[in-house]
Amino acid sequence: xxxxxxxxxxxxxxxxxxxxxxxxxxxxxxxxxxxxxxxxxxxxxxxxxxxxxxxxxxxxxxxxxxxxxxxxxxxxxxxxxxxxxxxxxxxxxxxxxxxxxxxxxxxxxxxxxxxx
Amino acid sequence: xxxxxxxxxxxxxxxxxxxxxxxxxxxxxxxxxxxxxxxxxxxxxxxxxxxxxxxxxxxxxxxxxxxxxxxxxxxxxxxxxxxxxxxxxxxxxxxxxxxxxxxxxxxxxxxxxxx
Numbered sequence: 001x002x003x004x005x006x007x008x009x010x011x012x013x014x015x016x017x018x019x020x021x022x023x024x025x026x027x028x029x030x031x032x033x034x035x036x037x038x039x040x041x042x043x044x045x046x047x048x049x050x051x052x053x054x055x056x057x058x059x060x061x062x063x064x065x066x067x068x069x070x071x072x073x074x075x076x077x078x079x080x081x082x083x084x085x086x087x088x089x090x091x092x093x094x095x096x097x098x099x100x101x102x103x104x105x106x107x108x109x110x111x112x113x114x115x116x
Numbered sequence: 117x118x119x120x121x122x123x124x125x126x127x128x129x130x131x132x133x134x135x136x137x138x139x140x141x142x143x144x145x146x147x148x149x150x151x152x153x154x155x156x157x158x159x160x161x162x163x164x165x166x167x168x169x170x171x172x173x174x175x176x177x178x179x180x181x182x183x184x185x186x187x188x189x190x191x192x193x194x195x196x197x198x199x200x201x202x203x204x205x206x207x208x209x210x211x212x213x214x215x216x217x218x219x220x221x222x223x224x225x226x227x228x229x230x231x
Contacts, residue, residue, distance in 0.1 A: 044224050
């Protein structure tokens with residue numbers, strides 16, 4: 001089974017509107033971290049936001065927020081007030097457990113296009 | 117700038133050749149991860165090192181090998197290159213302290229083209 005599933009290969013959003021990028025995950029470990037990364041056309045991977053499995057509140061970083069629904073095993077990224085510079089690939093990732101050796105699992109990504 | 121450096125930025129070589137990609141992690145980060153990103157395969161985890169020791173192995177071919185040196189920089193060696201090895205190779209580092217889900221910081225990548 002896939003550890004991270006991103007079901008939206010491509011999304012479009014009007015500038016200044018909000019958009020939600022979906023991510024579901026699969027783990028039996030009660031302790032895990034969830035991450036979102038942005039990859040613009042230039043290629044670099046930029047860390048956006050993180051949510052720990054024991055965090056009580058949804059994470060927020062500026063215009064980014066993570067809608068964490070633990071029972072549904074979903075960790076959707078919400079981008080508010082979209083800007084043209086938000087056009088990029090977005091990857092959801094998970095790290096299980098807190099030991100130093102645990103690897104990260106990445107989804108297949110969602111391509112977001114912001115329309116002026 | 118993530119603080120992770122990778123060299124070279126671009127590499128063009130021929131099939132059958134061998135190349136070495138280099139990565140320097142952020143200051144203080146002990147863990148280094150290597151990923152391959154190609155158009156049809158997405159982001160594939162290759163291998164992870166922590167403080168010089170191999171910690172996790174993903175979809176890394178036998179023709180590929182890596183190591184992490186005492187100064188914590190890492191090298192990814194790709195040999196007997198094939199056309200299908202053309203991809204963007206990322207290195208990422210993480211402080212990887214136990215008890216935290218430390219995020220990874222990615223380098224700018226090395227774009228490998230095999231002709």
